[in-house]
Amino acid sequence: MKLDNRTKWSYCIGATGRDAAYALVSMYLILYVQYTVKLTSAQFAVISACMVACMIWDAINDPLMGIIIENSHLKWGKYKPWIFMGSVLNAIVIVCLFTIRPAGWAFVVFYGLMYLAWGMTYTMNDISYWGMLPSLSSDARTRDTLVTLMSVFICIGQFSVAAIVPTIIAGNAVQAYRTVAFVVALAFVAFQALTAFGVRERERTDAGEKVTLKKMFRIFFRNDQLMTAGIAFFFFNVGQNLLLMFGVNFFYVEYGYSKGGDLVFWYTVMYGLGTLISQALFSTLTAHIAKKKLLTVSTVLLIVCYLLFFGYGWITPRSVVLLNVLGALIFFFQGIDNLILLVYVNNTIEYDEYRFHERHDSIISAVRSFGVKLAGGVDQGLSALILIMSGVYSISQKISGMETSVDQGAMTKAEVLSQADQYLSTVEQWQRLALRAGMVLIPIAAILVAYVMVMKKYKLDEKEYNRIVSELSQRQEQ
Numbered sequence: 403m404k405l406d407n408r409t410k411w412s413y414c415i416g417a418t419g420r421d422a423a424y425a426l427v428s429m430y431l432i433l434y435v436q437y438t439v440k441l442t443s444a445q446f447a448v449i450s451a452c453m454v455a456c457m458i459w460d461a462i463n464d465p466l467m468g469i470i471i472e473n474s475h476l477k478w479g480k481y482k483p484w485i486f487m488g489s490v491l492n493a494i495v496i497v498c499l500f501t502i503r504p505a506g507w508a509f510v511v512f513y514g515l516m517y518l519a520w521g522m523t524y525t526m527n528d529i530s531y532w533g534m535l536p537s538l539s540s541d542a543r544t545r546d547t548l549v550t551l552m553s554v555f556i557c558i559g560q561f562s563v564a565a566i567v568p569t570i571i572a573g574n575a576v577q578a579y580r581t582v583a584f585v586v587a588l589a590f591v592a593f594q595a596l597t598a599f600g601v602r603e604r605e606r607t608d609a610g611e612k613v614t615l616k617k618m619f620r621i622f623f624r625n626d627q628l629m630t631a632g633i634a635f636f637f638f639n640v641g642q643n644l645l646l647m648f649g650v651n652f653f654y655v656e657y658g659y660s661k662g663g664d665l666v667f668w669y670t671v672m673y674g675l676g677t678l679i680s681q682a683l684f685s686t687l688t689a690h691i692a693k694k695k696l697l698t699v700s701t702v703l704l705i706v707c708y709l710l711f712f713g714y715g716w717i718t719p720r721s722v723v724l725l726n727v728l729g730a731l732i733f734f735f736q737g738i739d740n741l742i743l744l745v746y747v748n749n750t751i752e753y754d755e756y757r758f759h760e761r762h763d764s765i766i767s768a769v770r771s772f773g774v775k776l777a778g779g780v781d782q783g784l785s786a787l788i789l790i791m792s793g794v795y796s797i798s799q800k801i802s803g804m805e806t807s808v809d810q811g812a813m814t815k816a817e818v819l820s821q822a823d824q825y826l827s828t829v830e831q832w833q834r835l836a837l838r839a840g841m842v843l844i845p846i847a848a849i850l851v852a853y854v855m856v857m858k859k860y861k862l863d864e865k866e867y868n869r870i871v872s873e874l875s876q877r878q879e880q
Contacts, residue, residue: 405539405548412600413534414552419586419593420489420527421559423496426586427520428643428778430567430579433650434500435513436789436798438575438805443790445510450786452514457779460521461772465618467529468768479603481534488527489594493587495520500583503576525771527594533767534601536751541871545748546685549741553681557737559593561674568650568666572659572822573815575805621765624758628750630859632769634852635743639777641848642736646673647785648841651794655829655837656715659801659822665722672729680737687738688745692864694857697742701853704735705846712842743852744770749862756870784840792836800825 435441435449467484476483499516503509535552539545563586571578622628649669653662687696710718711728718724747770755761789795801822807813862870 405544406602408600409538409602410548410551412596413538414548414555416485416531416593416597416600417552417555418559418562419589419591420531421556422563422586423492423559423590424524425560425563426567426582427496427499427524429564429646431499431517432647432782432785434575434579436795437571437802438579438809439503439509440799440803440806441506441509443795445507446795447786447790448510449513450782452510453517454779454783456514456518456521457775457782459518460525461776461779463522463525464529464768464771464775465622465765467525468533468762468765469618471530471533472762472765481530481537481603482598482601484526484530485534485594486598488523488525488530489591492520492523492527493590495523496587496590497583500579521775528771529768531594531597532770533763534603536748536767537603537763543685543689546688546745549745549748550681550685553684553737553741554678557674557677557681559589561670561677564646564673565667565670568653568663568670570663572663573805573818574808576809618765621754621760621762622769625750625754625766627753627860627862628747628766628769630855631743631746631750632773634855634860635747635770636773636777636852637848637855638739638743638852639774640780641845641852642740643777643781644785644845645732645841647781648788648837651789651798652837652841654798654826655794655834658826660819668722668726669729672726673733676730676733677737680734681741684738684741688742693742693745694860694863697739697853697856700735700738700742701849704732704739704849707731707735708842708846712838739849739852743856746856746860746862747773749867752867752870752874753862756874784844788836788840792833794829794833794837797825797829 432450432453435446441449471480471484474480474484495516499513499520502512502516504512535548536545538548563582567578567582570582650662650666653666653669656662657665707728711725711732714720714725714728748767751761751763751766754766786795789798801818804813804818804821808815808818
């Protein structure tokens with residue numbers, strides 16, 4: 403069945419709001435806690451541990467949500483009810499996370515419960531949204547085009563939050579985060595409503611057999627290519643997320659609280675440009691270059707750029723222009739690698755159907771979300787550990803107290819910026835080194851693991867995948 407333009411654009415544009423919401427929580431929620439909530443190191447460590455536990459549970463919950471979707475037979479469709487309901491519930495939780503502020507251990511308990519609710523409601527939307535993608539088309543070129551177009555709108559959503567937030571929070575962080583949360587929550591619902599009401603779903607063709615927990619694990623473990631692509635996707639996400647998680651702290655430490663936000667803005671512009679260009683070119687590149695060859699070139703150049711970033715200001719000149727160029731290149735090559743691995747995960751759906759005569763879009767698509775969220779839990783634990791052990795968290799807590807005073811009217815923005823710069827000027831060289839190790843060395847190791855797994859174990863190259871799709875098409879015609 404040919405994909406109609408209404409479905410294509412309603413699906414892809416809908417990614418804008420949902421990924422703006424995801425960017426706000428994944429990139430800035432922990433910074434909101436770090437720089438606006440007065441907590442002890444023990445309380446911050448417990449919050450970080452809660453986040454890790456919630457992300458691990460959320461990763462486990464992803465395939466469970468896939469089972470629910472596979473077993474649901476609703477009049478509105480297989481995916482659309484969950485897409486819309488998940489966006490509404492998650493938007494409510496986002497507003498609560500950035501507006502309700504109990505003190506001390508009460509905040510820790512509240513945060514833990516609300517973060518769990520955020521993960522579960524986002525999963526409701528996430529699994530159904532991504533599960534819809536492979537169901538729209540099995541044609542390799544159409545699917546590559548969909549992934550490319552959708553990824554452009556994902557980047558627009560992420561970029562709109564990632565770029566704006568750092569420029570408005572310093573000196574008025576509590577109110578700024580509250581306002582952004584309301585705006586992003588509304589955008590999430592609006593854009594996902596476009597998908598829910600605009601996409602024309604295919605009629606279900608499965609036999610209606612219930613998918614149980616036991617069968618879900620059998621689906622996973624029988625598909626050797628899914629296991630390879632899923633584990634590689636997990637390690638890659640461990641690598642690519644850390645640069646963003648440490649990014650704001652890096653700029654605050656290197657350039658101060660008053661200037662760091664503006665520099666984060668320009669670095670985020672490079673993030674947007676690099677990622678957008680990679681996504682815009684992906685379909686063209688893969689039409690002329692085999693994906694494994696492209697993955698090799700991209701990964702090598704990515705690691706070179708990471709190493710140059712590690713030596714910034716020590717080996718290379720301390721130039722903001724150079725830093726932004728490196729950022730654009732890193733995000734470009736990360737974007738290429740990410741899209742290749744995403745396509746590799748999705749292609750295992752047809753591989754599973756070819757071998758076992760069953761199609762489970764939602765179950766297998768959940769592996770992508772599982773990898774992202776499990777990687778997020780690992781990254782959260784690593785980043786909290788490095789921030790606390792390096793002493794950077796203790797310094798940031800002095801700033802947090804001042805931001806709370808601004809919200810209460812006890813200090814001015816100018817006073818906060820001036821004193822915060824003084825606090826951050828006390829960061830020592832070994833503490834800067836610890837931040838860079840978390841941003842660069844750990845990601846390089848994780849990305850290399852992902853690359854080696856794909857090159858050694860993944861067998862669904864373009865020729866083999868097209869053969870499988872052709873065979874499936876012949877079966878349907880018989």
